[in-house]
Amino acid sequence: MSTADGPLLVDRRSFLGVGLALGTTALLGGPKVAPRTQGLVLEEATIDYLRAGLAAGGWTSVELVRRYLARIRAIDQAGPKLNSVIELNPEALAIAQALDAERKAGKVRGPLHGIPVLIKDNIDTADRMKTTAGSLAMVDAPTPKEDAFIVQQLRAAGAVILGKTNLSEWANLRSTRSSSGWSGRGGQTRNPYALDRSPSGSSSGSGAAVAASLCAVAVGTETDGSVVSPANANGLVGLKPTVGLLSRSGIIPISHTQDTAGPMTRTVRDAALLLGAMAGSDPKDAATREADARRDKDYTRFLVKDGLKGARLGLVKNLLGAHAQVDSVILPALEVLKAQGAILVDVELKSTAYDDAELEVLLFEFKADLNAYFAKRGGSVKDLVGLMAFNEAHRAKEMPFFGQELLQQAQAKGPLTEPAYLKALETCAQARRDIEGLLEKRQLQALVGPTGGPAWLIDHVNGDSSSLSFSSPAAVAGCPHITLPAGFALGLPVGLSFVGGPWQEGRLLGLAYAYEQATRARKAPRFAPTIAVP
Numbered sequence: 102m103s104t105a106d107g108p109l110l111v112d113r114r115s116f117l118g119v120g121l122a123l124g125t126t127a128l129l130g131g132p133k134v135a136p137r138t139q140g141l142v143l144e145e146a147t148i149d150y151l152r153a154g155l156a157a158g159g160w161t162s163v164e165l166v167r168r169y170l171a172r173i174r175a176i177d178q179a180g181p182k183l184n185s186v187i188e189l190n191p192e193a194l195a196i197a198q199a200l201d202a203e204r205k206a207g208k209v210r211g212p213l214h215g216i217p218v219l220i221k222d223n224i225d226t227a228d229r230m231k232t233t234a235g236s237l238a239m240v241d242a243p244t245p246k247e248d249a250f251i252v253q254q255l256r257a258a259g260a261v262i263l264g265k266t267n268l269s270e271w272a273n274l275r276s277t278r279s280s281s282g283w284s285g286r287g288g289q290t291r292n293p294y295a296l297d298r299s300p301s302g303s304s305s306g307s308g309a310a311v312a313a314s315l316c317a318v319a320v321g322t323e324t325d326g327s328v329v330s331p332a333n334a335n336g337l338v339g340l341k342p343t344v345g346l347l348s349r350s351g352i353i354p355i356s357h358t359q360d361t362a363g364p365m366t367r368t369v370r371d372a373a374l375l376l377g378a379m380a381g382s383d384p385k386d387a388a389t390r391e392a393d394a395r396r397d398k399d400y401t402r403f404l405v406k407d408g409l410k411g412a413r414l415g416l417v418k419n420l421l422g423a424h425a426q427v428d429s430v431i432l433p434a435l436e437v438l439k440a441q442g443a444i445l446v447d448v449e450l451k452s453t454a455y456d457d458a459e460l461e462v463l464l465f466e467f468k469a470d471l472n473a474y475f476a477k478r479g480g481s482v483k484d485l486v487g488l489m490a491f492n493e494a495h496r497a498k499e500m501p502f503f504g505q506e507l508l509q510q511a512q513a514k515g516p517l518t519e520p521a522y523l524k525a526l527e528t529c530a531q532a533r534r535d536i537e538g539l540l541e542k543r544q545l546q547a548l549v550g551p552t553g554g555p556a557w558l559i560d561h562v563n564g565d566s567s568s569l570s571f572s573s574p575a576a577v578a579g580c581p582h583i584t585l586p587a588g589f590a591l592g593l594p595v596g597l598s599f600v601g602g603p604w605q606e607g608r609l610l611g612l613a614y615a616y617e618q619a620t621r622a623r624k625a626p627r628f629a630p631t632i633a634v635p
Contacts, residue, residue, distance in 0.1 A: 143168055144314045145625050148216055148371050151317055155204065155215050162197035162204075162215030165317075166261060169217050171634045173264075173315050180630040181296060185309035187222045187287040189264040191229050197261050212374050214259030219316040221307050222265040222287070223272060224362070225249040225351035230262075234353045235270035235284025237499055238491040242480035249351025250383040251320065251362050258378040263316055266306025272327060273303040274355050274467055274511075276503040278564035281305055281331075285499040289559065292334060293626035294593055298556035299565065301334035303327040307365045308335040313626055318366045318375050324355045324463065326553075326572030328363040329584045329598065333552040336586045336594030336623050338372045338613065340364050341572075343603045344579035346376075346392050348383035354470035356463050357388070358526070359576055367623060369585060369614040373400035376606060395604040403607040408615035410442035414599075415543055417550035417571065418447045424554050424569050426590035431551045434587040434597050434620070438549070441619050446543055455532050455577045461525035468511040485512050502561040533578035537602050547605070547612055548574075552584040552596035575600045583609045585616065586623040594623075 141160050154160045170189065177183045190196075200215045220226075223234040225245035233239035248256065255262065267287035273279055281302030282290035290305040292298040293313040300309040304321025308331030311319045321328040323341045332339025341363045349360050364375035377400045382393040397403075416435065421428055439445060472484045482488050489508050492499045514522070539545065554568035575582035580603055587597035597616065599609045617623075 141165070141168055143172055145367060146314065146317065147368055148212055148317055148374050151216055152212055152214070156209075161201045162261060163194060163201055165215065166193050166197045166217055166263065168634055169263060169316060171632050175630040175632040176313050176628070177310070177315055181291070181293065181313075181628055183291050183293055183296075183309050183313055184288055185266055185290045185300070185306040185313070186219065186264050186315065187235070187267040187284075187306060188230050190262050193217070193261055193263050200259055200261065203259075210257070210259035211378070212258075213255070213378050216260055216317045217263040218255060218260045218375075219263050219266050219307060219310050219319040220252065220255075221268055221304055221319075221321050223268060223322060223353040224252060224265070224320065225353075226252055226262065226265075228262075230265055232265075232353070233286050234272065235268050235286050236488070237285045237495060238482045238488055239480070240286060242478055242482070245351065245478065247351065250348035250385065251379045252351065254379045254381060255320075260378065266304070266310055266319060268305055269302030269327075271508075272322065272324060272353070272355050274324070274463065274507050275505050276507055276564070278503045280502060280559060280561050281565050282309075282559075283502065283561070285495075289561075291559070292556050293628070294336065295556065297558055298593065299334065299559050301331040301553075301556060301567070304331050304365060308332060308337060308339075311335070311337055311365050311367060314367075318364060318371050320362055320375070320379070321365045322352060322360065322362045323576065324359045325459065325576035326570060328365060329572050329582055329596070330553055330567070330570065332365055332584050333596035334556040334594065338364070338366045338369050338583070338585045338617075340372045340376060340606065340610070341575065341582045342376065342380070342606055343395075343581045345388035345390075346380050346396060346604070346606065348381070348386040348389050348392075350383055350385035354467070354474055356466040357470055358462055358466060358529070359579065369610055369617050370401060370404055372583070373404060373610050376400055397607050400607055400610055403611035404614040405611060406615055406618045407442070408611035409438060409619075412443045412546045412612060413544055414438065414443050414445055414612075415448035415539060415545040415548040416445045417450050417548055419449050419451065420550040420569065420571055427551050427554055427569060427595055430588035430590055430595040431597065434616070437616065437619055441615055445549070446545060448539060448543060448545075448548065450535070450539065450548065450574055453573065455529050455573065458525040458528035459573065459577050461521065462529055464507070464511040465514045465517060465519070465522040465525075468514050469517055503564060529577050532574060533580060533603070536574060536578050536580050536600065540602050546601070546608060548600040550598055551587075552598040555590045555593035555595055571598050571600070579603065581606050581609055583613050585613045587620070588622050589624070
């Protein structure tokens with residue numbers, strides 16, 4: 102169904118029914134806490150809303166888990182059938198029950214205590230769930246010996262790992278004609294704003310699940326665009342941190358130069374809370390040696406409504422004029438920035454300047470890093486050669502739409518001592534110098550511009566057709582990048598990005614929060630399923 106405002110999943114009366122159930126505050130950052138007699142509202146629920154209800158006795162963590170599981174059944178597996186959750190945690194209710202007991206005994210670990218979280222299916226968990234990167238080749242692999250470091254952090258903070266989300270298989274480094282959100286194990290994830298549109302990738306399931314309120318918050322991973330692009334397409338806040346703020350140990354790799362996990366949430370404050378819970382130094386990831394010294398103990402302290410006042414922002418002009426519908430959202434957003442006191446300075450930053458060198462680095466590192474992961478994980482697939490052989494042997498299920506030419510190109514690369522790799526690595530190192538130099542020379546707090554274009558149609562014949570992206574400069578540089586909803590183009594979300602220098606997550610969160618509070622641009626997907634709670 103569609104209207105003059107763009108594609109919808111149900112009619113306006115259904116959406117208005119949801120709006121009335123939520124109340125105005127729900128659509129603007131989360132509903133107020135209601136007594137148990139009025140029931141728990143999950144749509145657009147924030148961490149603060151859920152934790153306030155837990156503290157007041159309005160509901161328990163067990164009740165939260167049951168309600169989210171019911172919502173997943175209604176929306177993800179039936180109803181609109183988003184197909185964003187690849188596996189549910191069979192231990193989630195038991196974990197929630199233990200956390201409820203802790204709370205009753207007077208022990209509260211922090212803001213995430215008892216809060217359900219979904220994580221991407223390339224993040225190791227040493228439990229009864231699988232970790233597969235969406236590949237059927239990994240379904241029978243041994244259970245990881247330990248949780249990924251960020252999962253350890255989440256569990257220590259009291260989060261309930263509710264399940265794992267689908268993704269673009271192997272984090273979208275398999276084929277040049279892939280369809281974002283498709284994996285051999287999980288099938289095709291769909292965009293909750295329009296089911297025929299891509300959720301983007303590779304953190305597709307995390308993006309769609311958060312947008313549809315199937316969890317409180319979720320974790321994605323990014324090498325280049327895999328957090329910020331699905332956040333853009335699904336109307337979310339997505340934060341790709343400085344490489345090294347969050348550990349990568351226990352995350353199925355692409356590139357030790359660019360990989361990082363990151364929060365995917367519906368509000369900036371939730372992103373700040375989730376980031377704070379995961380950040381920290383890990384002896385098993387050398388890139389995080391500065392994380393404890395560089396991280397902030399409380400990222401929420403940066404969240405002030407006048408955070409844009411006096412901020413000098415570099416407007417990346419070459420990102421404008423490429424897409425009329427994006428401009429129709431971003432140009433008014435820029436006026437909001439100025440009205441809030443920001444000073445916009447025109448700059449130019451070529452988002453494709455390092456494309457060839459970046460791909461070279463990723464292919465070399467993917468082979469080396471993935472082979473090392475296979476060796477540690479164990480199982481029948483022992484290396485990239487074995488993975489490709491599995492895909493060929495199971496072509497009907499693993500390659501019905503696109504091939505594995507990027508895996509083949511990676512396998513053709515030599516060791517990380519080869520001159521071609523070292524030369525490409527040095528070329529990519531210039532990206533950080535370019536961003537830091539531009540920020541310093543123009544005395545800028547951050548760069549600003551559109552995150553990307555609206556979600557494209559899912560196309561298993563031709564693959565993805567993204568029209569615009571601001572992800573590469575920060576990705577190649579290892580610098581932080583936050584996106585948040587700026588508005589809608591014909592009913593599809595469009596995001597606004599802030600990119601900063603290394604370790605400037607707090608500053609970016611502050612800028613994004615001030616814009617969010619001034620605009621309240623996020624709106625929930627327009628569906629109202631009937632949800633039966635057991």
